[in-house]
Amino acid sequence: MKHARITFLLLTIFALALTGCGGATSAPATEAPVAMTEAPAAPANPNLILATTTSTQDSGLLDVLVPMFEEQTSYTVQTVAVGTGAALKMAEEGNADVLLVHAPASEKALMDAGWGKDRFLVMHNDFVIVGPAADPAGIKGTPTAVEAFQKIADAGSDFITRGDDSGTNKMEISLWGKTTADPNGQAWYIDSGQGMGATLTITSEKQAYTLTDRATYLANKENLDLEILVEGDAALLNVYHVITVNPDKWPKSNYDGAIAFAKFMTDPATQKVIGEFGVDKFGQPLFFPDADKTDADLGLE
Amino acid sequence: MIFNAEVFQITILSLQISALATGLSLFIGLPFGTLLALGKFYGRSFLLSMVNTGMGLPPVVVGLFVAITLWRSGPLGDMHLIYTPTAIIIAQVIISFPVVTGLTAAALQALDSRLRLQLYGLGASRLQMIWMLWKEARLPLLAALMAGFGSVISEVGASMMVGGNIRYQTRVLTTAIVLETGKGNFDFAIALGILLLTITFLVNWALTWIQQRSAK
Numbered sequence: 001m002k003h004a005r006i007t008f009l010l011l012t013i014f015a016l017a018l019t020g021c022g023g024a025t026s027a028p029a030t031e032a033p034v035a036m037t038e039a040p041a042a043p044a045n046p047n048l049i050l051a052t053t054t055s056t057q058d059s060g061l062l063d064v065l066v067p068m069f070e071e072q073t074s075y076t077v078q079t080v081a082v083g084t085g086a087a088l089k090m091a092e093e094g095n096a097d098v099l100l101v102h103a104p105a106s107e108k109a110l111m112d113a114g115w116g117k118d119r120f121l122v123m124h125n126d127f128v129i130v131g132p133a134a135d136p137a138g139i140k141g142t143p144t145a146v147e148a149f150q151k152i153a154d155a156g157s158d159f160i161t162r163g164d165d166s167g168t169n170k171m172e173i174s175l176w177g178k179t180t181a182d183p184n185g186q187a188w189y190i191d192s193g194q195g196m197g198a199t200l201t202i203t204s205e206k207q208a209y210t211l212t213d214r215a216t217y218l219a220n221k222e223n224l225d226l227e228i229l230v231e232g233d234a235a236l237l238n239v240y241h242v243i244t245v246n247p248d249k250w251p252k253s254n255y256d257g258a259i260a261f262a263k264f265m266t267d268p269a270t271q272k273v274i275g276e277f278g279v280d281k282f283g284q285p286l287f288f289p290d291a292d293k294t295d296a297d298l299g300l301e
Numbered sequence: 302m303i304f305n306a307e308v309f310q311i312t313i314l315s316l317q318i319s320a321l322a323t324g325l326s327l328f329i330g331l332p333f334g335t336l337l338a339l340g341k342f343y344g345r346s347f348l349l350s351m352v353n354t355g356m357g358l359p360p361v362v363v364g365l366f367v368a369i370t371l372w373r374s375g376p377l378g379d380m381h382l383i384y385t386p387t388a389i390i391i392a393q394v395i396i397s398f399p400v401v402t403g404l405t406a407a408a409l410q411a412l413d414s415r416l417r418l419q420l421y422g423l424g425a426s427r428l429q430m431i432w433m434l435w436k437e438a439r440l441p442l443l444a445a446l447m448a449g450f451g452s453v454i455s456e457v458g459a460s461m462m463v464g465g466n467i468r469y470q471t472r473v474l475t476t477a478i479v480l481e482t483g484k485g486n487f488d489f490a491i492a493l494g495i496l497l498l499t500i501t502f503l504v505n506w507a508l509t510w511i512q513q514r515s516a517k
Contacts, residue, residue, distance in 0.1 A: 082483055089485030163468060165484040191468030193480040194461070202465050205373055205383055225373075 048075045048257035051096035053167055054195040056240070057081035059215035059286055061277050068273070069264045075257050083195075085165030091115050091243065094250030098258035099243040100265070103167040104300050107241055117246040117255070122265050123274050123287045124239045124298060127171060129230040130200070130217055131157075131209035139209070140229045146178045148230045153181030156188045158208035162199050163191035171238070172211045200224055213238050215286035218278070239290070239298050242266070266291035307469075312496065315473040316504075318386055319454040322393035326401045326449050329394075331442070334405025335431055339417075349406060355399025360392070361458030367392040368462045384465035389473070392459035397449040404445030408438040443512040447505050454501055474500075 056062050057079065066077045080087075080096065084103040090096040092115045100122065101107060110116050129139065129148050137155035139148040152159050161183070162169040176183055183189035190208065192199045196216040203210040204224040217228070230236075242265050244258035264270055271289035278286035290298065337349050369375050371383040371391075382388045412434060420430045435442060457475035464471035466480060474497045481490035 083485075086483050086485035089487075164480055190470075191472075193466040193468060193472060193476065195483075198461075198465070202384060202467070 042074050043256060043260075045254045045257065046074060046076050047078065048098065048254050048261060049078045049080065049090075049096045050098050050100060050261065051080050051082065051087040051090040052100040053084050053087060053102060054081050054197070055102070055168065055213045055216050055238075056100060058195070058197050059213075059219050059278070061215070061274070061287060064273065064277060065265070065270065068270070069261060072264065073260050075260060077261075083162075083164045083166035084170070091245045094245065094253055097245055097254040098261045099245070100240060101167060101243065102238050102240045103170050104239055104241070104295070106170065107243060110243065115246055115249060116243040117248075118244045118259070118262060120242045120262050120266050121290050121293060121295060121298075122240045122242050123271075123289050123291075124237050125213055125215050125287045126231065127168065127211055127236040127238050128214050128217060128228045129209060129211055130203065130224075130226040131229050132207040132225070133227050134207070135229060137209065142230050143233065145175050145211075145230055145233045145236050149175050150179045150181060152209055153179060153183060153186075156186070158188050158190060158206055159183065160190050160192050160199055160203045160206065160208050160210040162196065163193050164195070166195075167238070168196060168211060168213060171236075175211070175235070200226065215278070218282045218284075218286060234299055237298055239295075239300060240287075308493070308496070310469065311472055311474055311477055312500065314386065314471075315454065315475075315497075316500065318389050318460075318473060319393060319450060322390045322453050323397055323401075323446065323450040325390070325394045326397040327446055330398050330401030330445075330449070331405055331435075334402040334445075335409060335435075337402065338406040338409035339431075339434075349403075352399045352403045352406070356403045358396055358399060359458070360396050360456035360460075361462065363392050363395050364459030364462035367395065367459065371463065383463060384467055384471055386464070386471055388463040389460050389471060392463050393453040393456070396456060396459060397453045400452050401445050401449040404448055405442060408441030408445060409434055411441065412438055439515055440512055443508055443515075447508050450504060450508075451501065454497070454504075 050066075052062065058081075062079055066079060069075065070077060080090065082090070084101045084106065087096070087099050087101050088103070088106055088110050091099055091110060092113075099116070107116070107119065111119055127145075129145060131137075131139065137152045137157040139151050142148040142151065161172060190202075190206070192202050194202070196212055197220055199210060200212055200217065200220050201223070204226050207225070209229075214231075217224075217226075242262045244255060244262055245253045247253050247255035268291075271291050274287050275285055275289045278284070334352075337345060337352065367388065368383065370377050371380070371388055372378055373383070382391070416437065417430065417434070420433055425433065455475065457479055460466075460471070460473050461476050461479065464473065464476065466472050466476040472480075474493055478490050478493045478497070481487075481493060
C-alpha cells in the first residue's frame with residue numbers, strides 16, 4: 001500500500017512537471033507569426049550555419065547583429081563559436097555556410113585552396129597586452145608588442161598562452177617569432193588550452209601576462225585584476241573577414257544565405273551599428289567598421 | 302604518432318587524479334553509506350535522498366562552486382589551490398562521493414536483514430558485523446567503486462574549470478579532447494577518446510575480474 005501511494009505521488013509530480021513544460025513551449029509559438037509578417041518571403045533554405053570565433057561571441061556583438069540579420073532576411077542563424085582553427089576546418093569540411101574569422105594568413109590559405117568562395121573585409125579591433133599592475137617585467141609603455149614580449153621572456157615572467165590554434169593564439173605565436181626568445185618548453189610559458197575569457201581568468205589568478213583582444217578584456221574587466229600595459233602598435237590589429245563557403249566544393253552549403261549574411265555585415269547600416277557597439281557600456285567602441293577599406297589600408301598585404 | 306611523451310603524461314595524470322579521487326570517495330563514502338543503510342537516526346531518509354540526488358550532480362556546477370571557493374578572491378584563495386591537480390581532485394571527490402555512498406547504502410540494504418540478527422546472535426561486535434556485511438556485499442560494493450571511478454574519469458566540466466587545462470600541469474584526457482576538437486584536430490581528438498575509453502575499460506576489467514573471482 002505504501003509503495004502504491006509513493007508511486008502515485010511521483011506520477012502526480014511528473015504530470016505537473018509535464019504540464020508546466022507544455023505551457024512554457026507554447027508561448028513563443030504565438031509570437032512567431034508577428035515576426036513573419038514584417039520579414040520578406042522566407043528563403044528556400046532558412047538555416048544558416050555561421051562559424052565564428054569565441055571573441056565575437058564573448059564580446060556580445062553577435063547577440064546584437066544576428067537578431068538584426070534574422071529579422072531583415074528571415075534566415076535562422078546557428079552560430080557556432082569556436083577557435084579560428086576549428087572555424088576554418090568547418091569550412092573545409094562543409095560543416096558551415098559562412099565564417100566570421102580573424103586570422104588573415106590562414107584565411108588566405110583557405111581561399112587559395114578553394115574552400116572559400118568570397119571574402120569581405122568587415123571590421124577590426126585590436127589586441128592588447130595585459131598583465132598585473134605591479135608589472136614585474138616592466139613592459140608598461142613599451143612602444144611595440146615585440147619589444148614587450150622580449151622583456152617578458154628576458155624577465156622570465158609568467159605568460160599565459162591560449163595554445164588552441166585560435167586567431168589570437170596565431171597572432172601571439174607570430175609575435176614570439178619576431179623576438180629572439182623561444183617560449184616553448186619554458187616554465188614561465190603556461191598553456192591554458194582554453195578560450196579568451198577563461199584564459200584571462202587564469203592570467204588574473206596567476207598574476208601573469210597575456211595577449212588578448214580588447215573587446216574580451218573590456219567585457220570581463222570588472223572580474224579581472226589586470227591592466228592594459230601595451231596597446232596601439234600597428235602589429236596588434238585584429239582584422240575580421242566574412243568568408244562564404246564555396247558551393248562548388250560543398251553543394252549542400254547554404255550559399256544564398258552566406259551571401260545574404262556577407263551583404264548584411266558590409267551594409268552601411270550594419271557597419272554603423274558595429275562602430276557604436278559597446279560605447280554605451282565601456283565608453284569606447286570595441287570594433288571599428290572597415291567595409292569601405294581594403295586590406296592594404298590596414299597594413300595587410 | 303599519438304603515443305608521444307605528452308600524451309603519456311596526460312594519461313598518467315588523468316589516472317592519478319581520478320584514482321586518488323575515487324579512493325578518497327571510497328574512504329568517506331563506504332562508512333557514510335554504511336551509516337545511512339544501517340543507522341537509525343532522525344533525518345536518515347532525508348540524507349539518503351540528498352545523497353541520491355548527489356549521484357546526478359552536474360560536474361560543471363561542482364566545478365563552478367569549487368572554482369569560486371578556490372579563486373584568489375574566494376574564501377580559500379590563500380591556499381593557492383586553483384589550477385592545480387589538487388583542485389581537480391577536490392571537485393572529483395565531490396562528484397564521486399555521493400555515487401559511492403548511495404550505491405553502498407543500496408548494497409547493504411539489499412542484504413537479508415536476518416543476517417544482521419544472526420551475526421549479533423553469534424556474538425559479533427559492531428565492527429565485526431559491519432566487516433562481515435561488507436564482505437557479504439562485496440559484489441555490489443565493487444560495482445559502486447567502478448561507478449565512482451567512471452563518474453570522474455569521464456567528467457570534463459569540473460576539470461576544465463578548476464584545473465584550467467594547463468599544459469603539463471592540469472591537462473587531462475577529457476580536457477585535451479575538448480581542446481583538440483576546438484582546434485579542429487578531429488582525428489587526434491578521436492584518438493584521445495579511444496585512448497580514454499580503453500583505459501576506462503582496462504580499469505573496469507581489472508575490477509570486474511576481482512569482483513567475479515570473489516563471486517565464486
